[in-house]
Structures are given as structure tokens and as C-alpha cells.
Amino acid sequence: MKDFASDKSAHNLPLQQHPNYAAMLTLLGREAREITLPHDGHALVQSRVFGPFGRVNMVSRGPTLKSTSDDNILDAIEYLREDNVQIINPAFPMDDLLRAAGYRQIMTPAHRAVLDLKQSDQERTAGMHGKWRNRFRSAERQNLTTKIQPFIVDNHRWLLAAEAEQQRQRGYRGWPVALTAAFAKANPSAAWLATAKSGRDTIAAMLFLAHRPAMSYHIGWISEVGRRLHAHNLLLVQAAKYFSERAFIELDLGLIETELTPGLARFKLGIGATIDPLGGTWLHLPGMRRITL
Numbered sequence: 001m002k003d004f005a006s007d008k009s010a011h012n013l014p015l016q017q018h019p020n021y022a023a024m025l026t027l028l029g030r031e032a033r034e035i036t037l038p039h040d041g042h043a044l045v046q047s048r049v050f051g052p053f054g055r056v057n058m059v060s061r062g063p064t065l066k067s068t069s070d071d072n073i074l075d076a077i078e079y080l081r082e083d084n085v086q087i088i089n090p091a092f093p094m095d096d097l098l099r100a101a102g103y104r105q106i107m108t109p110a111h112r113a114v115l116d117l118k119q120s121d122q123e124r125t126a127g128m129h130g131k132w133r134n135r136f137r138s139a140e141r142q143n144l145t146t147k148i149q150p151f152i153v154d155n156h157r158w159l160l161a162a163e164a165e166q167q168r169q170r171g172y173r174g175w176p177v178a179l180t181a182a183f184a185k186a187n188p189s190a191a192w193l194a195t196a197k198s199g200r201d202t203i204a205a206m207l208f209l210a211h212r213p214a215m216s217y218h219i220g221w222i223s224e225v226g227r228r229l230h231a232h233n234l235l236l237v238q239a240a241k242y243f244s245e246r247a248f249i250e251l252d253l254g255l256i257e258t259e260l261t262p263g264l265a266r267f268k269l270g271i272g273a274t275i276d277p278l279g280g281t282w283l284h285l286p287g288m289r290r291i292t293l
Contacts, residue, residue, distance in 0.1 A: 013042070014062070014064070014214075014252075020186070025046065038076055039072040039075060041076045044062060046060065058089070062088070063088075073094055090278070090280075091278060093277055095279075104283055104284070110278050110280075113253040113276075114250055115271060117250055121244075136237055139234035159207060163180070192210065192215075196231040203225045203231050208251075215243045216252040217236075
């Protein structure tokens with residue numbers, strides 16, 4: 001399998017459509033296959049057994065195509081339907097085309113926050129919200145020691161334990177830590193850890209996953225001291241600079257949940273990220289009829 005983590009010419013594939021993600025699934029023994037679609041398209045299809053529903057084929061954040069004309073997208077979706085892909089979570093809205101191919105929406109679109117890494121450091125700083133920038137400047141004055149390094153599971157298992165505890169305490173469902181560990185093991189050059197220390201104590205951490213030419217924020221942890229010193233503001237700015245200097249073009253900060261986690265949404269948008277709509281979740285079952293555009 002080609003290692004897109006070091007291939008600067010790769011398409012800007014979402015994490016869930018990238019060969020790094022496929023490598024993780026393969027390491028875990030999960031069924032995943034990459035297929036070529038009409039018009040130079042691509043899709044990573046995952047297959048899982050869901051109880052009474054049996055085997056379900058799904059494409060998450062795909063398909064991806066070089067040409068995004070309506071006719072070409074429709075050809076790709078119909079190809080997936082004929083390949084028995086029952087669920088599609090597209091990376092951007094394509095409602096009419098999915099309906100035309102016989103899919104029906106079962107979940108409305110979410111939105112993600114995206115930071116442009118093609119901008120200069122000065123442009124990104126100018127794009128920060130005022131309070132966010134002030135907190136970042138305050139963190140710069142705290143004499144914190146920061147480091148960005150490859151994430152190695154055996155050396156940094158403490159972060160996985162902290163993430164599992166956060167999920168338990170806060171009642172949210174993120175990636176199981178086994179998936180995060182598998183991603184790092186399957187793609188040694190694609191998981192990056194940013195940490196901040198005050199003296200000898202680690203007070204904040206952020207983990208990022210590469211799917212070149214993009215990077216995704218994955219999980220984070222912060223102590224009460226780190227929160228008071230705004231260490232995550234500092235880490236995120238330094239990580240953006242670090243990845244920008246290594247030719248990554250965007251940083252996916254994840255989903256925006258303004259009602260469930262408004263503070264986290266403000267943090268993601270405060271650095272100057274833009275909001276990008278996804279395409280919702282769509283289902284096709286035998287007997288669903290196509291709609292003529």
C-alpha cells in the first residue's frame with residue numbers, strides 16, 4: 001500500500017478515505033477495500049456486521065473525485081450503489097445527486113472546523129478572534145516548554161489512558177483508544193504529539209493524525225494548570241506553524257457541536273478556522289427507487 005504520509009502529490013483525501021486509515025483498519029483485521037470509481041474517483045469502503053442488519057458496506061467522507069461536476073458525481077454514486085454500498089457519508093453536500101441515485105437521508109449534515117495552513121503565520125494570527133489571541137499571547141509569556149514529536153504508543157500510552165478516562169467521565173463517544181493505537185502503529189510517521197510542560201510537569205497535550213496533504217486534530221488533554229495558562233492555545237498555534245512548514249495545507253479541527261460542547265466549538269473557531277458543511281448520512285436498501293433529475 002502506498003504511504004501517502006510522505007507523498008506531497010496526493011489528493012486531499014479526508015482521513016476516513018486515506019490509505020493511512022485503511023492501514024489502520026487492516027491492522028485491526030477489519031474489512032476495507034479501496035476501489036477506483038469513474039472519472040478518476042476513489043472510495044475506501046468499510047464492511048462491518050451490524051446485528052440483525054448483517055453485513056453493511058459504508059463509505060465515510062467520500063467518494064472523492066478530481067472532477068466534481070454533477071454528472072461525474074452521480075456516476076460515482078451509482079457505481080457505489082451497484083457495488084452494494086448501503087451507507088454514504090459524503091464529505092460535502094450532494095443531496096440531489098444521492099436522491100437521484102436512490103439513497104435516502106437518515107441523518108442531517110454535521111459541520112467541521114478547518115484551519116487554512118497555506119496562510120502565513122502573520123495571516124493566521126490576524127485571523128484569530130480577539131480573546132483567543134490574547135490567551136495565546138498570555139500563554140507565550142508563561143515560559144512553558146513545548147515539544148512536537150512522533151506519537152509512539154509504548155512511550156505515550158498515558159495519553160490514551162487519559163482519553164479513555166475523559167470519555168468515561170464526560171459521557172462522549174470518540175474513537176476507541178484501540179483505534180488510535182492501531183493508527184499510530186500502522187502509520188509510524190503519521191501520528192504527532194504536541195505537549196506543553198510547566199517546569200517538569202506535563203500540563204497539556206494534543207494528538208494529530210496525518211493524511212497528507214492534510215492533518216487532523218484527534219484528541220487532547222489538559223490539566224487545571226494548563227487550562228489556567230491557556231496551554232492549548234499555545235500548542236494549537238505551534239502545531240499549525242509546524243505542519244504548515246512541512247507542506248500540509250489544512251488542519252481539520254473536527255466537528256463543531258455548538259449545543260453539546262459550545263466551549264470547544266468557540267475554541268476551534270477562535271483560532272480563525274472556517275466552518276465546512278459535511279453531507280449527512282444516506283442509506284440505500286433494495287427496492288429504493290431512483291429519482292430522475
